Amino acid sequence: MARWHEVAQALREAVTAGTYPPGTKIPTEDQLEEQFACSRTTIRRAVAQLTAEGLVLPVRRGGTTVREHPERQPFALDTHVYRDELGYYFSRTVQDLRPVQPPTVGQGPCPPDVVALLGLQTGELVIIRDRVMGEPETGRVVQLATSYLPADLAAGTVLAEADTGSGGIYDRMEGELGWGPLDWHGVIAARAASADEARLLRLGPGVPVLTVTRTAIATAGSAEGRVVEVNVTRRDASRFEVRYPIRRDV
Amino acid sequence: MARWHEVAQALREAVTAGTYPPGTKIPTEDQLEEQFACSRTTIRRAVAQLTAEGLVLPVRRGGTTVREHPERQPFALDTHVYRDELGYYFSRTVQDLRPVQPPTVGQGPCPPDVVALLGLQTGELVIIRDRVMGEPETGRVVQLATSYLPADLAAGTVLAEADTGSGGIYDRMEGELGWGPLDWHGVIAARAASADEARLLRLGPGVPVLTVTRTAIATAGSAEGRVVEVNVTRRDASRFEVRYPIRRDV
DNA sequence: CAGTGGTCTAGACCACAAC
DNA sequence: TTGTGGTCTAGACCACTGA
Numbered sequence: 092m093a094r095w096h097e098v099a100q101a102l103r104e105a106v107t108a109g110t111y112p113p114g115t116k117i118p119t120e121d122q123l124e125e126q127f128a129c130s131r132t133t134i135r136r137a138v139a140q141l142t143a144e145g146l147v148l149p150v151r152r153g154g155t156t157v158r159e160h161p162e163r164q165p166f167a168l169d170t171h172v173y174r175d176e177l178g179y180y181f182s183r184t185v186q187d188l189r190p191v192q193p194p195t196v197g198q199g200p201c202p203p204d205v206v207a208l209l210g211l212q213t214g215e216l217v218i219i220r221d222r223v224m225g226e227p228e229t230g231r232v233v234q235l236a237t238s239y240l241p242a243d244l245a246a247g248t249v250l251a252e253a254d255t256g257s258g259g260i261y262d263r264m265e266g267e268l269g270w271g272p273l274d275w276h277g278v279i280a281a282r283a284a285s286a287d288e289a290r291l292l293r294l295g296p297g298v299p300v301l302t303v304t305r306t307a308i309a310t311a312g313s314a315e316g317r318v319v320e321v322n323v324t325r326r327d328a329s330r331f332e333v334r335y336p337i338r339r340d341v
Numbered sequence: 342m343a344r345w346h347e348v349a350q351a352l353r354e355a356v357t358a359g360t361y362p363p364g365t366k367i368p369t370e371d372q373l374e375e376q377f378a379c380s381r382t383t384i385r386r387a388v389a390q391l392t393a394e395g396l397v398l399p400v401r402r403g404g405t406t407v408r409e410h411p412e413r414q415p416f417a418l419d420t421h422v423y424r425d426e427l428g429y430y431f432s433r434t435v436q437d438l439r440p441v442q443p444p445t446v447g448q449g450p451c452p453p454d455v456v457a458l459l460g461l462q463t464g465e466l467v468i469i470r471d472r473v474m475g476e477p478e479t480g481r482v483v484q485l486a487t488s489y490l491p492a493d494l495a496a497g498t499v500l501a502e503a504d505t506g507s508g509g510i511y512d513r514m515e516g517e518l519g520w521g522p523l524d525w526h527g528v529i530a531a532r533a534a535s536a537d538e539a540r541l542l543r544l545g546p547g548v549p550v551l552t553v554t555r556t557a558i559a560t561a562g563s564a565e566g567r568v569v570e571v572n573v574t575r576r577d578a579s580r581f582e583v584r585y586p587i588r589r590d591v
Numbered sequence: 592c593a594g595t596g597g598t599c600t601a602g603a604c605c606a607c608a609a610c
Numbered sequence: 611t612t613g614t615g616g617t618c619t620a621g622a623c624c625a626c627t628g629a
Contacts, residue, residue: 343598380600381601382600400607401607402609403609
């Protein structure tokens with residue numbers, strides 16, 4: 092077994108055994124180098140592994156902290172859409188979240204993985220609406236949500252404005268724009284965090300994020316049959332999970 | 342921007358642009374070292390990143406191959422359980438899979454993340470049933486499934502035998518053992534692959550796997566109220582996703 | 592402002608599997 | 611057999627940020 096595997100395993104066991112409780116720091120790289128009698132490169136390889144597993148988070152000058160690793164919190168599966176006077180809701184709120192910074196609206200090229208969903212060509216422009224959500228108490232960022240809307244449909248409409256008004260974009264689509272009723276479906280997937288995501292969610296590079304992608308399709312009006320929005324929501328995969336009931340159909 | 346970021350970005354663009362099509366190899370590390378005029382360590386850091394993203398797979402002596410990266414394949418959400426004369430089915434088969442090796446049955450300590458689900462104490466023994474599933478044509482392994490059953494309930498019963506007979510363990514539980522009808526629920530999550538998972542699924546270390554965990558609860562008999570099985574199914578997160586419909590409840 | 596992790600170099604040897 | 615990626619060393623400098 093490679094030396095860095097041994098070091099990683101030793102550290103992993105020390106963390107789970109409580110030698111280094113959550114919130115505390117593991118020894119510095121120089122100290123570990125001495126403790127395990129190997130080069131710093133080997134130590135770094137081991138710590139990189141624990142980082143990828145979401146167990147620790149290194150911060151420059153601040154040392155490497157053991158992350159809280161509670162039970163994963165539920166991230167309700169939104170198989171049903173509800174509506175009240177305020178707008179549409181895709182999940183009963185499991186955890187209260189609030190915007191950490193004002194939502195941003197911009198225009199840019201369509202990311203490769205969204206191109207196919209929107210039925211566009213590579214390089215076509217889309218309206219991009221970004222929301223960064225965090226815990227109300229701590230302000231800690233836990234969720235990133237980005238909406239992509241085809242520019243040929245949304246540019247120049249209220250959908251491209253910062254404030255979309257009461258009820259949000261879905262009310263605008265089904266109301267003024269006459270695209271409704273909308274059809275939705277969802278996809279759950281996971282991938283390594285991008286550099287931006289890692290920074291905002293305070294994750295190490297390459298740590299998995301859980302993604303829920305919701306697609307909205309117009310069934311009427313000028314956009315009939317078109318995918319009018321793709322919403323990608325991302326969370327730290329080590330802290331969240333999607334739960335669902337299984338019904339007996341016999 | 343760090344040099345290895347630049348190298349990674351250049352390689353990433355070369356791959357997505359088709360300079361290195363799926364199935365072909367990127368240049369060797371020595372060649373990249375020359376091409377980018379930096380040390381091999383820097384090259385390796387960049388390639389490690391692409392590996393974590395699931396874009397390439399390095400094989401010793403075989404070079405580093407660009408992975409096929411088709412659209413993610415659906416991995417149907419099993420919100421309903423069906424039953425026929427052969428047994429219970431949790432998902433309409435999206436893709437035909439067959440066992441790559443005979444299922445194994447053993448007894449061992451309960452993994453930490455399963456302890457809580459089974460309602461056991463740390464260190465208690467469980468029956469472990471392992472299945473490795475692959476594509477019928479190529480034999481390529483795409484799914485790992487492991488069942489954990491409390492030893493105090495399952496040891497000595499047919500549940501601990503290699504062949505559980507027609508209909509599988511759920512029929513035994515609901516039939517001879519009188520634990521039924523069973524209740525199930527599921528959880529979707531993601532995490533970095535373990536070393537074993539990475540080897541079997543042919544992934545790089547730390548690459549995300551998508552997990553679907555199904556829990557079975559007895560509603561009758563000697564096991565009433567107990568969790569009698571936890572099944573953890575894992576797939577390469579870069580190749581599979583869970584799709585689900587969204588219903589309008591208003 | 593100084594100690595931490597982040598990056599990078601140049602070089603060596605090894606283990607494995609494709610050739 | 612041998613070329614490939616895998617591991618490891620010893621050392622250097624840098625950049626950021628928390629003490």
